[in-house]
Amino acid sequence: xxxxxxxxxxxxxxxxxxxxxxxxxxxxxxxxxxxxxxxxxxxxxxxxxxxxxxxxxxxxxxxxxxxxxxxxxxxxxxxxxxxxxxxxxxxxxxxxxxxxxxxxxxxxxxxxxxxxxxxxxxxxxxxxxxxxxxxxxxxxxxxxxxxxxxxxxxxxxxxxxxxxxxxxxxxxxxxxxxxxxxxxxxxxxxxxxxxxxxxxxxxxxxxxxxxxxxxxxxxxxxxxxxxxxxxxxxxxxxxxxxxxxxxxxxxxxxxxxxxxxxxxxxxxxxxxxxxxxxxxxxxxxxxxxxxxxxxxxxxxxxxxxxxxxxxxxxxxxxxxxxxxxxxxxxxxxxxxxxxxxxxxxxxxxxxxxxxxxxxxxxxxx
Amino acid sequence: xxxxxxxxxxxxxxxxxxxxxxxxxxxxxxxxxxxxxxxxxxxxxxxxxxxxxxxxxxxxxxxxxxxxxxxxxxxxxxxxxxxxxxxxxxxxxxxxxxxxxxxxxxxxxxxxxxxxxxxxxxxxxxxxxxxxxxxxxxxxxxxxxxxxxxxxxxxxxxxxxxxxxxxxxxxxxxxxxxxxxxxxxxxxxxxxxxxxxxxxxxxxxxxxxxxxxxxxxxxxxxxxxxxxxxxxxxxxxxxxxxxxxxxxxxxxxxxxxxxxxxxxxxxxxxxxxxxxxxxxxxxxxxxxxxxxxxxxxxxxxxxxxxxxxxxxxxx
Numbered sequence: 001x002x003x004x005x006x007x008x009x010x011x012x013x014x015x016x017x018x019x020x021x022x023x024x025x026x027x028x029x030x031x032x033x034x035x036x037x038x039x040x041x042x043x044x045x046x047x048x049x050x051x052x053x054x055x056x057x058x059x060x061x062x063x064x065x066x067x068x069x070x071x072x073x074x075x076x077x078x079x080x081x082x083x084x085x086x087x088x089x090x091x092x093x094x095x096x097x098x099x100x101x102x103x104x105x106x107x108x109x110x111x112x113x114x115x116x117x118x119x120x121x122x123x124x125x126x127x128x129x130x131x132x133x134x135x136x137x138x139x140x141x142x143x144x145x146x147x148x149x150x151x152x153x154x155x156x157x158x159x160x161x162x163x164x165x166x167x168x169x170x171x172x173x174x175x176x177x178x179x180x181x182x183x184x185x186x187x188x189x190x191x192x193x194x195x196x197x198x199x200x201x202x203x204x205x206x207x208x209x210x211x212x213x214x215x216x217x218x219x220x221x222x223x224x225x226x227x228x229x230x231x232x233x234x235x236x237x238x239x240x241x242x243x244x245x246x247x248x249x250x251x252x253x254x255x256x257x258x259x260x261x262x263x264x265x266x267x268x269x270x271x272x273x274x275x276x277x278x279x280x281x282x283x284x285x286x287x288x289x290x291x292x293x294x295x296x297x298x299x300x301x302x303x304x305x306x307x308x309x310x311x312x313x314x315x316x317x318x319x320x321x322x323x324x325x326x327x328x329x330x331x332x333x334x335x336x337x338x339x340x341x342x343x344x345x346x347x348x349x350x351x352x353x354x355x356x357x358x359x360x361x362x363x364x365x
Numbered sequence: 366x367x368x369x370x371x372x373x374x375x376x377x378x379x380x381x382x383x384x385x386x387x388x389x390x391x392x393x394x395x396x397x398x399x400x401x402x403x404x405x406x407x408x409x410x411x412x413x414x415x416x417x418x419x420x421x422x423x424x425x426x427x428x429x430x431x432x433x434x435x436x437x438x439x440x441x442x443x444x445x446x447x448x449x450x451x452x453x454x455x456x457x458x459x460x461x462x463x464x465x466x467x468x469x470x471x472x473x474x475x476x477x478x479x480x481x482x483x484x485x486x487x488x489x490x491x492x493x494x495x496x497x498x499x500x501x502x503x504x505x506x507x508x509x510x511x512x513x514x515x516x517x518x519x520x521x522x523x524x525x526x527x528x529x530x531x532x533x534x535x536x537x538x539x540x541x542x543x544x545x546x547x548x549x550x551x552x553x554x555x556x557x558x559x560x561x562x563x564x565x566x567x568x569x570x571x572x573x574x575x576x577x578x579x580x581x582x583x584x585x586x587x588x589x590x591x592x593x594x595x596x597x598x599x600x601x602x603x604x605x606x607x608x609x610x611x612x613x614x615x616x617x618x619x620x621x622x623x624x625x626x627x628x629x630x631x632x633x634x635x636x637x638x639x640x641x642x643x644x645x646x647x648x649x650x651x652x653x654x655x656x657x658x659x660x661x662x663x664x665x666x667x668x669x670x671x672x673x674x675x676x677x678x679x680x
Contacts, residue, residue: 290468
């Protein structure tokens with residue numbers, strides 16, 4: 001049986017590509033996005049009997065129709081981008097930090113705590129400094145806890161950071177329970193202690209902050225010594241050790257940075273947008289950010305595109321669900337289908353399929 | 366009260382046991398499937414929808430007790446296993462990153478489940494919950510003892526049976542040995558003539574199917590046929606349980622009851638703020654994670670190939 005099979009040549013075999021021109025890679029990814037959108041259109045026709053063109057139209061409307069929607073799109077995109085930037089240095093180091101959700105939440109909680117306890121008691125500029133410091137420090141500590149164990153005992157960081165998310169959620173519930181005496185579990189917005197607003201929209205300060213962070217992160221990863229050390233540790237820890245990089249130090253430093261950026265995201269969410277904190281404030285963006293960062297191949301500039309794409313899909317599908325009275329879960333489904341397509345298309349970038357011709361002796365290379 | 370507490374802890378624990386047994390099977394093959402929360406949601410939704418379709422076909426009064434239990438179980442298993450196929454296709458065939466695929470699958474599963482469940486009326490599946498929760502008829506006569514051992518619904522016994530069978534297969538059969546080899550070192554397993562692709566596909570499908578039953582168990586048994594949007598939380602807890610039980614399904618039976626107890630403990634303790642108590646399952650998991658990594662015993666480690674895809678050409 002086995003001998004028979006080995007004589008028959010397989011129909012095709014798969015080879016890793018040496019190199020693919022950048023524009024070719026981009027083309028494949030754009031095709032994947034288009035294919036995903038067409039697939040979703042077909043789904044809409046098949047399941048909901050919606051005219052696909054009205055479906056696409058409704059998505060565009062939901063994202064772009066009014067200036068308010070456009071600003072909102074930029075806002076949700078920048079929060080997502082901020083968290084994606086946060087997870088990126090850790091991922092480049094092959095440290096699977098899937099705790100961004102919790103780190104952001106803790107940063108937001110610390111911001112809210114400062115607003116709650118110190119708001120009105122100290123001068124406003126000082127309050128802002130305290131909010132920023134609390135958000136960054138608390139999220140940094142939250143991120144450093146798993147990093148310390150990873151560096152010292154090689155504790156599995158994926159599962160550790162995942163668990164920290166749920167601890168963070170309970171911590172938020174606990175604090176709200178203590179702060180809100182009525183027992184409603186909802187902390188009323190503390191708008192008067194919010195971060196200062198300027199520019200053409202309420203969201204403008206958030207967007208500007210994230211834009212600056214994006215550039216800084218790009219420079220940090222691409223041109224700084226730290227960034228270089230991160231990529232070496234990510235490629236091979238043994239090489240890093242051999243050339244004299246202190247791997248433990250790099251892990252701790254990078255996770256501290258990762259946590260700090262999550263803290264800023266939490267600060268922007270609580271101090272700059274909602275002025276209150278709840279367990280759903282991060283709204284799974286911590287997990288979505290992982291995909292955004294990965295899709296952009298950990299490049300902060302590409303991340304602008306990928307976070308825009310995801311934010312557009314979320315805004316667009318929300319509109320679809322109201323326009324056609326489908327329940328809101330359609331948003332998750334469409335986002336996930338798009339992700340599947342992009343995740344899948346990476347295969348065609350990294351590998352090529354060679355079909356075997358039926359000639360005898362055509363041995364594979 | 367103690368008996369009631371243990372009774373509830375076991376019921377909830379078995380939901381988690383399905384999830385953790387399924388995830389353990391998947392992880393033994395080297396797949397860290399973070400899609401389990403989504404898979405459990407889909408399992409629950411497929412079970413409920415199939416129940417509603419069955420009821421629609423025969424009418425509620427004519428529903429056969431056995432079919433009304435069997436159909437949702439099969440549908441839930443198949444629906445969840447289908448998500449396992451998507452996961453395996455992306456990670457094994459297309460060699461995609463496991464963490465990213467898993468998280469996308471969770472998003473997908475939660476969305477699909479929430480869509481599916483709204484296509485049917487709750488009355489058409491919730492009635493069947495009484496078939497699921499019915500214990501042995503003689504349980505009531507045995508008092509507390511009967512309540513603790515014989516009064517659970519069918520899903521509880523099914524969960525324990527599956528965990529024991531899985532444990533047996535892992536440790537005593539050739540299939541289990543091959544599966545562990547695939548998860549520990551796929552290249553060596555491949556060299557030994559084990560079909561790595563087939564093992565990874567099948568383990569992920571079966572594991573996902575079993576996890577899907579957990580979702581059904583949660584809705585039909587724990588919630589008495591009501592739909593709730595926290596099924597994915599059960600999924601994350603199941604993943605925690607896998608670590609907690611150091612990849613041993615037999616240990617999972619005790620571990621899951623402990624987790625169930627920790628999860629419901631806050632309902633039995635009076636006090637204003639219970640959030641710190643609800644933290645316990647996760648904190649305990651973190652402590653287990655830390656102690657196992659510090660003690661560094663080989664048998665308590667995750668499978669060595671966990672989270673890594675296998676490319677034959679790149680050995």
